[in-house]
Every structure is written in structure tokens, then in C-alpha cells.
Amino acid sequence: MAESMSVILLLLVLTSYKMSCLHAQDLPILMPHYYEKSCPCAFPIIRNEMHLALLKDPRMAASLLRLQFHDCFVQGCDASLLLDDTPTLRGEKTANANINSARGFDVIDLIKTKLESECPGVVSCADIITIAARDAVLLSGGPYWEVSLGRKDSSTASFNDANNNIPTPNSNLQTLITSFQKQGLSTVDMVALLGGHTIGNARCQNIRPRIYNNSASMAFSEPHLSMVKAACPPSGNDNGVWPLDFPTPILFDNSYYINLVRGLGLLNSDQTLYSEGSETKEIVESYAHDPLGFWKQFSESMVKMSNIVDPLTFVTGEVRKNCRTVNDPL
Numbered sequence: 455m456a457e458s459m460s461v462i463l464l465l466l467v468l469t470s471y472k473m474s475c476l477h478a479q480d481l482p483i484l485m486p487h488y489y490e491k492s493c494p495c496a497f498p499i500i501r502n503e504m505h506l507a508l509l510k511d512p513r514m515a516a517s518l519l520r521l522q523f524h525d526c527f528v529q530g531c532d533a534s535l536l537l538d539d540t541p542t543l544r545g546e547k548t549a550n551a552n553i554n555s556a557r558g559f560d561v562i563d564l565i566k567t568k569l570e571s572e573c574p575g576v577v578s579c580a581d582i583i584t585i586a587a588r589d590a591v592l593l594s595g596g597p598y599w600e601v602s603l604g605r606k607d608s609s610t611a612s613f614n615d616a617n618n619n620i621p622t623p624n625s626n627l628q629t630l631i632t633s634f635q636k637q638g639l640s641t642v643d644m645v646a647l648l649g650g651h652t653i654g655n656a657r658c659q660n661i662r663p664r665i666y667n668n669s670a671s672m673a674f675s676e677p678h679l680s681m682v683k684a685a686c687p688p689s690g691n692d693n694g695v696w697p698l699d700f701p702t703p704i705l706f707d708n709s710y711y712i713n714l715v716r717g718l719g720l721l722n723s724d725q726t727l728y729s730e731g732s733e734t735k736e737i738v739e740s741y742a743h744d745p746l747g748f749w750k751q752f753s754e755s756m757v758k759m760s761n762i763v764d765p766l767t768f769v770t771g772e773v774r775k776n777c778r779t780v781n782d783p784l
């Protein structure tokens with residue numbers, strides 16, 4: 455009896471905590487200097503590992519940046535994306551947006567191993583993603599922003615939310631806007647964050663609907679289009695890739711927006727920012743002319759996205775020893 459009373463009490467406390475913590479100003483506080491005493495070498499370790507990873511594979515910057523987006527849109531930024539499937543947990547790695555697509559898990563493992571040997575049990579996997587994504591952009595020639603830290607890792611993941619919350623490349627503009635709004639992100643945040651597509655690649659299965667079925671708003675020159683079509687024939691080679699921002703896919707510049715103005719967006723969801731809505735069109739035009747304006751907003755919006763945290767995770771979460779698994783699996 456006493457035990458069930460205390461469970462009820464705990465639930466009540468958690469529920470009221472959750473209800474009262476829905477506003478950004480009430481969220482548990484993340485701090486830039488969170489690891490200053492407990493793991494002073496966290497930043498240099500992560501920067502160094504990112505540097506080594508990019509020397510081996512420059513595309514890894516893009517892959518790590520994308521991990522942050524896919525993590526934060528599902529249950530908040532809690533490293534739920536990193537959990538492997540187990541008999542009792544269906545993870546997010548096999549959801550539509552991630553399967554055969556999300557990369558960089560090995561780099562996170564390397565970083566985690568280094569951090570665990572320096573300061574065991576201190577730096578959360580969710581914070582590792584956040585710092586690695588920032589460093590990925592910086593090392594690709596992009597802006598620097600200060601990250602706030604102290605996130606906890608979840609003990610759960612959501613395959614369904616990964617399928618429902620991460621927009622698809624063939625969603626229309628309103629659907630894209632709504633999916634960002636649901637995370638507390640504005641249309642400006644969305645257009646700036648999509649500038650992340652200035653680095654990295656997309657697979658043929660995602661490119662095909664744009665290059666074969668949407669030729670009306672297609673402005674690729676004949677030689678350019680032939681190259682993309684050669685890489686991505688009408689069928690087969692689903693996992694072949696082409697740069698999202700041709701021809702500077704490892705440089706964090708503003709050419710993504712310049713391409714959109716020219717009708718050269720690689721995904722339907724990219725080009726639609728320019729072709730479908732007047733507000734988003736204006737923002738695209740402004741970033742095409744003002745690279746520093748893009749960097750400033752991108753940095754602000756990355757901070758906003760990385761601060762999507764579920765307050766409950768601060769109570770129920772942990773610092774995983776291994777980012778792929780919860781500390782005490784059933």
C-alpha cells in the first residue's frame with residue numbers, strides 16, 4: 455500500500471513538473487560551463503575527434519549535423535536516436551528517415567569512449583551530439599555558436615515519432631512549416647536550419663521525385679541534369695548519392711540559397727521554400743544575398759533546436775555509459 459502510494463505521489467510530482475515546465479523559460483537550465491569542473495577536456499576531446507573524423511571523411515560533418523536534427527525532433531534532444539534495437543526496445547534507427555541514411559554513430563562511439571576514459575559517467579550522449587554538430591559546422595568553414603549543456607539521455611526511443619515528426623522530402627510547404635511549429639520552431643528557424651543542406655548528400659531514392667517528376671520548376675542545365683540522372687537512373691541505385699549543394703558539398707556557405715533562387719534545389723522540400731511560399735521565398739532571397747545574415751540566424755536556430763528538451767528526461771534520464779544502450783537494460 456505504502457509502495458503504491460509513493461508511486462502515485464511520484465507520478466503526481468512528475469506530471470505537475472511536466473505541466474508546469476512546458477514553457478521555455480521554465481525548462482531545466484542548460485549551461486555553457488556545465489562540464490567545466492567535471493570534465494574540463496570534454497570540448498577539446500570532441501573537437502579533436504571531429505577533426506580526425508572529417509580528415510577521413512569530410513561528409514561526416516553533414517552526417518553529424520543531421521543527427522542533431524533527427525534526435526531533437528523525437529522526444530527532444532535526448533540521444534534517443536542513438537539507441538540500438540533490442541528485444542524490448544524498438545529504436546529510431548530503422549524509421550523511414552534514418553534507415554540506410556543516418557550516419558555517424560561510429561564517430562559518436564569513438565568520442566564517447568574517449569570521454570569515458572577521461573571522465574567516466576559524466577558527459578551525456580545528447581550533449582555529445584550537440585557539441586559534435588556545432589564543431590561539424592565550424593570545421594566545415596561555418597559559424598561558431600556557444601552550446602548550453604546538461605542534457606540527460608533518455609531510456610526510451612520512439613520509432614513512431616521518428617516516422618511522424620521528421621518531415622519527408624516530398625512534404626508540401628505547409629506540412630514542413632507545421633512540423634517545425636510543433637517543435638516550437640518558426641518559419642524563419644526552418645528556412646535557416648534547412649541551410650544545413652549546404653553540406654552533405656542525398657540518396658537517389660529521395661532525389662528521383664524531384665529530377666524525374668517535377669521538371670516544371672527544374673532549372674538544372676542539360677549537362678548538370680544528365681550528371682544527376684546518370685548518378686540516379688529512373689530505377690536502381692537507390693542508395694547512390696548526389697551532393698545536396700553542388701558543387702560545394704563540404705563547405706558551409708550560403709550557396710544552398712543561391713541554388714534555390716536559380717531553381718537548383720536538389721530535393722522537392724528544398725525547392726519548395728522558394729517556389730511555394732512568399733514568406734519563405736523572401737527569406738531565401740535574403741540569405742542568398744547575405745551569407746553572414748544566414749550564419750547568424752542558423753546559429754540562433756541551432757541553439758533553439760538543440761534546446762528542445764523534455765523536462766521529464768531530467769528526472770528519468772541518465773548519462774549513458776555507451777550511447778547505443780541504456781545503462782541497465784531489462
Ligand code: HEM
Binds near residue numbers: 660
Ligand atoms: C524540412 C525539413 C527537412 C527535410 C525534409 C530534410 C530531408 C533530407 C533528406 C531527404 C536528406 C537526404 C537523406 C538521404 O537521402 O539519405 C537530408 C540530408 C541532410 N539533411 Fe536534411 N531535411 C530537413 C531538415 C534538415 C535540418 C533542419 C538539418 C540540420 C540543421 C538537415 C541537415 C541535413 C544534412 C546535413 C544532410 C546530409 C547528411 C549526409 O550527407 O549524411 N536537414 N535531409
